[in-house]
Amino acid sequence: MANLKTIICGLEFPNPIMTAAGPGAKDAELCKQAAEGGAGGIVTKTISAKAADVPRPCMTLTNSGFLNTELWSELTPEHWVEHEYPEIKKLGLPVIVGLGYTAEQIAKVAPMVKPFADAVEMSVHYVGTSMEPMLDALRAAKKALDVPVFMKMSPHTDITEIAKACENAGADGLVMINSVGPCMGIDIETGFPLMGSESGYGWLTGRAIRPIAIRTIFDVCGAVKIPVIGVGGVADGKDAAEMLMAGAAAVQTCTEAILKGPGVYGKIAKQLSDFLDKQGYKDVSEIVGLTRKKLHERKPRKHVELPTCDQERCTKCGLCKVSCVYEAIDITEAWTVDKEKCFGCGLCVSRCKPAALHIAY
């Protein structure tokens, strides 16, 4: 079995699948269930100087992603210190404590969590998009603590610049990405926004945001030397493998744990392990950042490479034919492709459920 043990900033995680700051780590009971469910590390719900006053409804599943309008923990920092962190500390996994937001708030809460935090994760979600307030918050955490400080990045367009600035200001690692938005969904029966926030806005998470997370992680990993923990749309072991290949040293999952329960962490770790075994990898670290190397191995292709079909696997379901806008596919007798019509777009391969179709990447 491939080795899943992962070391980040000197912290040893039995596997690289962690909780994320969110409902799945909203208190000690949920963190305990996550540990029992196989999580390799615990990242706790973000706390700030005051308890959050969360508008309701605050979570909904739409057919194109998950929306939330949660803020940070609705429990006070004093409550966390007295009742939650001491129990979480007993779980025996590395504990990364979620903190927010401004330098002033961090200066209050960071000393309070010091006895319990193996590292902290500082969300920049409510400090705006300009650099200085983020860096001030980072400096406040560095001043108060002697454990690794991770900055949790929002998917800003200039995320690489922000990441480099955080590295230069002393961040020990990055966590990326936070929810994407603002976004909006509407209940068409009533016309009301689905989210209870004043604006009606919510923030998008789950599989819908994974390509944004993958791209930003890939870019940032090419620009900084500090480790990046990936988060955003990891729902199974293959999603985790993709994020590791983009450069993440480990991953977190939030929405999937909300939707499927705390057993998902161990399940994703097992699926990742099975994938590594199947591909012949001995250690999870072998796939971290793999795509950067692969990208250097190929030249952009403009000519058509025809897809090929494993006829024995093909069930002739017709999905590939329906979505072939070039009308190049025929499945009447066997699967065939018209080389004059095929554009080499590759879509048929991704539509093929039995994985009978292949194309050179």
Ligand SMILES: Cc1cc2nc3c(=O)[nH]c(=O)nc-3n(C[C@H](O)[C@H](O)[C@H](O)COP(=O)(O)O)c2cc1C
């Ligand atoms: C309901 C909900 C609450 C969240 N609360 C927090 C939070 O308190 N602090 C934080 O940094 N991120 C928070 N997040 C963002 C997640 O930690 C994570 O970055 C995001 O959901 C993307 O991961 P996912 O696609 O696996 O859910 C929250 C997400 C959801 C869905």
